[in-house]
Amino acid sequence: MNYTLNQLRIFVKVAQNQSITKASEELHLTQPAVSIQLRNFQDQFPIPLTEVVGRRLYLTEFGKEIALASEKVLSEINAINYKTLEYGGNLAGQLKIAVVSTGKYVMPYFLSGFMTKHSKVDLVMDVTNKASVIRSLENNEVDFALVSVLPKHLNIDKVELMENILYLVGSEDSLKIDKKRRLKSLANAPLIFRENGSATRMAMENYLNSKNIKVSKKVELTSNEAVKQAVVAGLGYSIMPLIGIKNELMNDSLKIYNLPGLPIKTNWNLIWMSSKRFSPVAKTFLKYLKEEKESIIQTEFNWFKSYAKKEYG
Incomplete structure (x- = not known):
C-alpha cells in the first residue's frame, strides 16, 4: 500500500461530512480533485470504503474502521509537528x-x-x-x-x-403589544422559539410557564440568526440574548418590550x-x-x- 497523508486527510474529511461536496468546500479543493484522491485511496483496498444509497454517500463498516485509523494517524502526525514547534x-x-x-x-x-x-x-x-x-x-x-x-x-x-441578558423583542412592523395588557397580549401573539436543546429556548419556556402564558401561535427555528431575521421581518416575537442583537437595536429594526419578570439574567x-x-x-x-x-x-x-x-x- 502506498497511500499519502493527503489522501488520509481527504478520506477523513469525506467520512466526517459523508459528502464529497462538503469535504471539497472545507478542504478548499474542487470536487473532481477530491473524487480522484478518494478513488486512488479506495484502489488500495480490496473492500469498499463507501457506498452510495439514494444519492447519499455512506461509509461501509470497513470504511468506518479505516476512518478511525486514519484519524489516529493524522493526530499523531499533528503531535509530531506540535512537538517540533515546542522544542523551538x-x-x-x-x-x-x-x-x-x-x-x-x-x-x-x-x-x-x-x-x-x-x-x-x-x-x-x-x-x-x-x-x-x-x-x-x-x-x-x-x-x-x-x-x-x-x-x-x-x-x-x-x-x-x-x-447574559435576555429581553422580549419584536420589530417595529410587528403586531403592537398592548402596554396595559402585555402578558395577555403575548399569549395571542406569534412567538418564535429556538429548537429543543437550546438554552435560549429553555429560558423562554421557563418564563412563559412562570407567567402561565399558553402559546397560541408558535414558530420553531434552528439558529439564533434565523430567529433574529424572522423577528426583524415581523413574523413574531421572541425572547433573545442582548449580546446577539446589537446591530438590530442600533438601526431600530428591533425593539425591546418591557414585561414583568424580564429581562432574564444568567x-x-x-x-x-x-x-x-x-x-x-x-x-x-x-x-x-x-x-x-x-x-x-x-x-x-x-x-x-x-x-x-x-x-x-
Whole structure:
C-alpha cells in the first residue's frame, strides 16, 4: 500500500461530512480533485470504503474502521509537528472549544488576543446547540465549553466570563403589544422559539410557564440568526440574548418590550471537566483568560452594559 497523508486527510474529511461536496468546500479543493484522491485511496483496498444509497454517500463498516485509523494517524502526525514547534520555543497545539450558538457573539473576543500572541496554536471551535456542546465536553472531545446554563449532572470547574441578558423583542412592523395588557397580549401573539436543546429556548419556556402564558401561535427555528431575521421581518416575537442583537437595536429594526419578570439574567461560563488533564495550550489559555478577562469585557462589551441599564417602554 502506498497511500499519502493527503489522501488520509481527504478520506477523513469525506467520512466526517459523508459528502464529497462538503469535504471539497472545507478542504478548499474542487470536487473532481477530491473524487480522484478518494478513488486512488479506495484502489488500495480490496473492500469498499463507501457506498452510495439514494444519492447519499455512506461509509461501509470497513470504511468506518479505516476512518478511525486514519484519524489516529493524522493526530499523531499533528503531535509530531506540535512537538517540533515546542522544542523551538513556541507554544503549539490545538485548542478545542465547543460553544452554544449564541456564544459565537461572545467567545471570539476572548480568543482573539490569545491566538494573535500564539500563532502556532490551532483553534477548533464548534458552534452548536447546548445538548451537543455538553455531549462534546462529556466525551472529552473538547478542552472547554461555553454555556449560559451549567450542566447539573457533570463534575465541572468554570470561569465566569460575563452577564447574559435576555429581553422580549419584536420589530417595529410587528403586531403592537398592548402596554396595559402585555402578558395577555403575548399569549395571542406569534412567538418564535429556538429548537429543543437550546438554552435560549429553555429560558423562554421557563418564563412563559412562570407567567402561565399558553402559546397560541408558535414558530420553531434552528439558529439564533434565523430567529433574529424572522423577528426583524415581523413574523413574531421572541425572547433573545442582548449580546446577539446589537446591530438590530442600533438601526431600530428591533425593539425591546418591557414585561414583568424580564429581562432574564444568567452568566456566560467557560467550563471544563474537573478531571480534565490540560495540554500546555489549554493551560496557557486558561491563565490568559483569567488575567485578561476584565480588560476584554471593558474594551469589547462596554456597549452591552449601557443597553442593559436602559429602561424600555
